Structure formats: structure tokens, C-alpha cells
Amino acid sequence: MSYMMYVLLFGLVLGLVAVASNPSPYFAALGLVVVSGVGCGVLVSSGGCFLSLILFLIYLGGMLVVFAYSAAMAAEPYPEGWGSWPALRLMVGYVLGVGVAWVFLGEGWYEEDWGGFDGLVGVSVLRGDMVGVSVMYSSGGWLLVAGGWVLLLTLFVVLELTRGLARGALRAV
Amino acid sequence: MTPAHFAFSSAFMLGLAGLAFHRTHFISALLCLEGLMLSLFIALSLWTELFNLTHNSASMPMILLAFSACEAGTGLALLVATTRTHSTNRLKNLNLLQC
Numbered sequence: 056m057s058y059m060m061y062v063l064l065f066g067l068v069l070g071l072v073a074v075a076s077n078p079s080p081y082f083a084a085l086g087l088v089v090v091s092g093v094g095c096g097v098l099v100s101s102g103g104c105f106l107s108l109i110l111f112l113i114y115l116g117g118m119l120v121v122f123a124y125s126a127a128m129a130a131e132p133y134p135e136g137w138g139s140w141p142a143l144r145l146m147v148g149y150v151l152g153v154g155v156a157w158v159f160l161g162e163g164w165y166e167e168d169w170g171g172f173d174g175l176v177g178v179s180v181l182r183g184d185m186v187g188v189s190v191m192y193s194s195g196g197w198l199l200v201a202g203g204w205v206l207l208l209t210l211f212v213v214l215e216l217t218r219g220l221a222r223g224a225l226r227a228v
Numbered sequence: 229m230t231p232a233h234f235a236f237s238s239a240f241m242l243g244l245a246g247l248a249f250h251r252t253h254f255i256s257a258l259l260c261l262e263g264l265m266l267s268l269f270i271a272l273s274l275w276t277e278l279f280n281l282t283h284n285s286a287s288m289p290m291i292l293l294a295f296s297a298c299e300a301g302t303g304l305a306l307l308v309a310t311t312r313t314h315s316t317n318r319l320k321n322l323n324l325l326q327c
Contacts, residue, residue, distance in 0.1 A: 064235040067270070069238045075246025083259045089237075090263065095234070103278045106231045106289055110269065118300050122259060126306050129253045129310045140289055141251065149245065153238050160229050184276065187286025193286055202294045208299040216237050217306040218313075 066093035067137050068153055076145035079134030080126040084119065091115050105185040232274055239267040253312060254317040258303045265296035 070090035074083050091114055098107040137146060191199055229237070246260035272289040307317055314321045 059275075060232075064231055067235050068242070071242045071246075071263050071267070072265055074232065075242045075257075075260055077246060077249070077251045077253075077256045077260075080253055080255045080259060083256055087259055087266070089262060091266055094266060097235075097270060098273050103273050103277045103286075106273045106276075106286065109290065109293065113297070114266065118262065120253075120295055121260065121300070121304060124257070125307060126255055128307065128317055129255050145249070149242055153242070156238060158232070160234055161231075164231055183283040184273070184286040185285030187289055190284050191287035192288060198287070198291060202291055205296060205298055209262070210229055213301050213305040217308050222270075228235050 060097070063093050063100065064094050066090075067097060072146055072153070073137060075149060076137065077194045078136050078139070078141045078142045079131065080129040081134055082136050087116060087122075088119055091119065096111055102182070103184045103186065104183055109188075137154045162190075232278075234269045236267045236274070240264060240271070243267060250319065252318055252320075254307055256299070258307065262296075262300060263305065265292070265299070269293060269296070300320055 067090060069085050070093060073086035074090065077083065077226050082091040091110060098104070098110065135142060137143060243260050243263035243266075247257055247264065250257040250260070267287045269292055271288075273294060276283060276286045276288065276318070311317050
């Protein structure tokens with residue numbers, strides 16, 4: 056079990072190395088999909104299964120799908136992947152940087168530090184994080200209203216930014 | 229520093245470096261920003277799971293995700309507007325303020 060957490064945490068860091076080395080946006084979006092999948096595994100191993108499902112649904116299924124088809128605006132005839140020299144140079148540099156930080160900060164990591172932890176004894180329908188999120192509807196009601204208002208406002212911001220028929224913020228002609 | 233803490237801290241630093249050292253495309257910078265938000269979500273969820281007796285702070289990553297969705301939408305609207313005016317999203321084309 057601690058080996059699985061080890062692999063998942065490695066996958067998290069290496070996936071973000073693959074995104075941060077700035078290849079063509081198709082490959083960067085693929086790296087982000089891998090990172091969010093592995094992040095869901097990390098959350099499940101620590102007992103947060105509801106938040107992991109939220110991450111899959113909203114982040115992967117909502118936001119990254121939009122990024123995937125927006126990457127069509129960056130279409131080029133020869134997209135450079137992770138084998139091209141600039142991206143490979145950045146990847147090696149980032150891996151070396153993480154390794155150096157590991158050497159300096161990784162003191163006293165024993166076998167049991169890698170394992171997942173589940174606070175509830177036994178299995179129940181009501182998991183801890185699900186009960187915690189429902190606090191958002193009771194005590195955090197005003198924060199929910201603020202979040203909904205911000206989302207509605209973002210819709211109008213996006214519509215105004217992309218309108219630009221005869222006027223608009225970013226129209227040059 | 230526990231291994232999980234080191235993992236998402238270095239993930240955050242890597243996303244920040246990818247955003248700072250962007251190369252050609254505007255959307256690569258937006259994807260690195262999404263990586264930042266993802267590492268923050270995992271960080272908040274892990275802190276809620278591992279360090280709290282009660283799970284009252286499990287609404288923090290949800291609110292973060294909602295605001296991150298707003299930010300991603302606005303960033304993509306800027307990308308669309310840039311592509312409509314400059315016909316590409318390469319960063320070398322954004323040269324109105326050239327010195």
C-alpha cells in the first residue's frame with residue numbers, strides 16, 4: 056500500500072515536470088490529464104474519496120475537456136513533443152532540481168511515511184470529507200452564494216471578452 | 229517534510245516555473261496555471277484528510293475548484309480574443325508594446 060502511494064506521488068511530480076517543460080499544448084494537456092488521474096489516486100489512498108470524485112468530474116471532465124478543444128487554436132504542422140531538444144532540456148533540468156530538493160529535504164523518510172491513512176474504522180456510507188463538504192450548505196451558506204455569484208459574473212466576463220463585433224476590449228480592427 | 233507534502237510542494241514549484249519560463253504558446257502558460265490550481269487542490273484535500281480531527285475544512289478545496297474554474301474560463305476567453313485579433317496564440321505576436 057505504501058508502494059502504491061510512492062508510485063502515485065512520483066507520478067504527480069513527473070507529470071507536472073512533463074507539463075512544465077512546455078511541449079506542444081496537446082502533450083501538455085495529456086500530461087495534465089495524467090497528473091489529475093494520479094492526484095485522484097493520492098486522494099483516495101488518503102481517505103478522501105468524495106473529493107477525488109469531484110476532481111475527476113469537475114476538473115477532468117469539465118475544465119480539461121474545454122482546454123483540450125481550445126488547444127486546437129495552437130495547431131501547428133509539426134507539434135514538438137518531449138523528445139525535442141528544448142523540451143527535453145527543460146525536463147532534465149526540472150528533474151535535477153526536484154532531485155536536489157529531495158536530497159536536502161528528504162531526511163528521515165521511513166517506510167511508514169509513505170502509506171495512506173484512513174481515519175475511519177470500518178466502512179460507512181457517510182465518509183468524512185462528504186460530511187465536511189455538506190458544511191458548505193449549512194454554516195457556509197453565504198460562501199456558497201458568493202461562489203455562485205462569482206460564477207455568474209465570470210459568464211458575463213467571458214461573453215464580454217469574446218464578443219468584439221464592432222467594439223470590445225481586444226479588437227484591433 | 230513528509231513525502232506527500234514534498235510531492236505537492238514541488239508540483240506547485242514546477243507549475244510556477246513552467247508558467248514563468250513559457251516558450252511559444254499562450255495556452256501552455258494557461259495549462260501550467262491549471263497545474264498550479266491542481267496541486268493546490270490536492271494540497272488542501274490532503275491537509276483536510278490527514279491533519280484535522282473534524283472535516284469541516286473539506287469545503288475549502290471545493291471553493292478553490294469553483295474559483296479555479298472561473299479563472300480558467302477567463303483565461304480561455306483571453307486566449308480566444310488573442311487568437312481572433314492576432315490570428316495566432318504565439319507569444320511573439322503580442323508585440324504592440326515593443327521597445
